Amino acid sequence: xxxxxxxxSDADLDEALARSFDAAEPVPDDAVALAYAAATFDDLIEExxxxxxxxxxxxxxxxxxxxxxxxxxxxxxxxxxTIDLEIHHHDGVIVGExxxxxxxxxxxxxxxxxxxxxxxxxxxxxxxxxxxxxxxRLRVVGKVVTxxxxx
Numbered sequence: 001x002x003x004x005x006x007x008x009s010d011a012d013l014d015e016a017l018a019r020s021f022d023a024a025e026p027v028p029d030d031a032v033a034l035a036y037a038a039a040t041f042d043d044l045i046e047e048x049x050x051x052x053x054x055x056x057x058x059x060x061x062x063x064x065x066x067x068x069x070x071x072x073x074x075x076x077x078x079x080x081x082t083i084d085l086e087i088h089h090h091d092g093v094i095v096g097e098x099x100x101x102x103x104x105x106x107x108x109x110x111x112x113x114x115x116x117x118x119x120x121x122x123x124x125x126x127x128x129x130x131x132x133x134x135x136x137r138l139r140v141v142g143k144v145v146t147x148x149x150x151x
Contacts, residue, residue, distance in 0.1 A: 047145075055073040083096060101140070136149055
């Protein structure tokens with residue numbers, strides 16, 4: 001392959017294009033720091049669960065009631081792992097079940113502000129956590145993480 005100035009390699013062209021973009025519109029340092037913070041190595045082995053059911057959704061049967069329910073039911077799934085949750089609004093209690101789950105599994109409720117609460121699953125895959133933050137996500141360490149939830 002000829003890599004003369006008249007016939008640069010693809011790698012040389014990619015590098016020149018990247019330098020041009022960096023000079024014209026550099027990525028802010030804050031954006032780079034947030035990107036690195038959002039993708040830690042531990043997160044790479046955990047699959048993001050999809051919301052399968054939300055009793056607070058406008059199309060859920062619970063929404064037909066006139067008063068707001070004190071307990072919100074959520075279900076998340078990856079296809080291999082399911083997380084069912086009851087979020088009790090009045091006292092910050094989250095009761096859940098991970099299926100399949102084992103007593104070796106840990107569940108971490110992470111608040112968007114940075115705090116967290118950890119619990120071990122019982123022999124049936126159930127757990128109970130008390131957390132008063134309104135925006136959180138749940139992580140079954142090494143397996144699955146939910147999207148951010150507004151409780």
